[in-house]
Amino acid sequence: MSRILVTGAAGLIGGEVCARLVAAGHDVTALVHRNPEVRSNSGAAVAVAQTVACDIRREKLGLEREVYDRLAHDHDLVIHCAATIRFDLTDEEYAAANTQGVAHVLALAQAGGAGLLQVSTAYVCGNRDGPIAEDDPLPHPGGFANGYEASKAAAERLVRAAEIDWAIARPGITLGDYETGRIRQFDAIYLAFKLIAEGRIRLVPAGREATLNFVPIDHVAGGIAALVENWDAAKGGTFHLVSSEPLPMVDFARGIGSVAGLHTPTLVDPEAFDAKQLPPLERRLHGRVSALYASYFQRDPRFDDSNLRRVTGLASRPADAAYLERLIGYCVEEGFLPTASVMAR
Known part of the structure; x- marks a missing residue:
């Protein structure tokens, strides 16, 4: 895998994922919305191959046909990090960004035969407590704490129904680096x-x-990058990127x-x-x-991460x-x- 398109590349997770993929020798195209700067969690600029501004809420991402077709056919894998993580939006706003946005990105991947690695959230478990396995079924539509969780679960259903290679990564509450606490932006x-x-x-x-379930950004981005490196084994799987304790x-x-x-x-x-x-x-x-x-x-x-450990060998920390x-x-x-x-x- 060498030609990778990352949506939400200017965001916290997207930027660090881009940094790790570039460091591993991949050719990375960064899709951004308003902010054109792609930076790692350290704040350093990431030398992506190209940066393209788009809007995932719009058909064909709001791009001109020529640009859309080129992006669709020039990449082997799409990593979809773009989403709204706000908790104060309407159902319509969540659907536009987090559910329809996934549908539009899926269409891009399908147009060129690329795979899709969807970045979701561990909290698609909804209001459940206790052990949560990566392969557990999603809750019914009324079983979520907020519209954000419901929209991300709806997006997962779209991904699973798509006729392409896919995998789903589910981070916990993503915070600063494990060793230093460093975080590029204070939000959420x-x-x-x-x-x-x-x-x-x-x-x-x-x-x-x-x-x-606080999880360091380095485990989240490192886990996503590891799934890319083990794509054949990751395809069709769901992976918790969470704290062990x-x-x-x-x-x-x-x-x-x-x-x-x-x-x-x-x-x-x-x-x-x-x-x-x-x-x-x-x-x-x-x-x-x-x-x-x-x-x-x-x-x-209590999120289990057996799939992640089996495919990547990564172990989370407390x-x-x-x-x-x-x-x-x-x-x-x-x-x-x-x-x-x-x-x-």
Whole structure:
């Protein structure tokens, strides 16, 4: 495999995947939307063969026919990273980006006979707790915590029905590098994390046994690159890119509070939590950010990654207190979270 097209190449996962593929000697075409810069998680520019701006929500990706045909026939594999990861959109917006977008990318792959590696999410398991195998059936349409999960599951169904070679990669909650905590951009769940750590959100509804499947970006991108290198064995498979040991919510709260200047959130029973009783500012912040991620603070899915280990030989590492400490340390180092001296002012 040498000619690879990566959608969402300017994103966090897409950029690091491009960096690893280029380093391995592959010819990579980067599909981007508004941001034309393809960068690794370190922030370094990636020397892709070409960058093409498109819109996956549109037929033929909004490209001129000549460009579309060239892309379709010049690549052996499409890695589809592009998606919206926001949790505050309408069902129509999720469908356009995450489901119809996949249909349009599938059409591109089919037009040229390329394979497709779909980047989904481990949380297509929906509201289930306990052991989750990679080959378990998807939940029924009403079994998801939010529209994001439902749209990614609908996309998986499209991929499985396609008459091309395909594989599906399912990352957990993707955060910073395992050894350093480094992350190229602070968004998604980092925003809720910031409000909690700064004490602007003090009460967090959380299940007693809830866990967070934090997985480092290097394992996610490394896993995707490894599936490319083992494509013949990966075809037709589904692969969890997850932590071997998720982080308990109680350890998450304790870990935040162990850092000087940061606040320990109070975890409360979701059944007893009433957002209307919060102070006005905290209530507004909870509604705008924290509530969007609330379901992840109340679940305990245990993702198995046997398929990934069998095909690639990769083993995930635990999302333990030491990893959380490195994540927080990097956030403080970069000024995303305050130091004790700043909080004291």
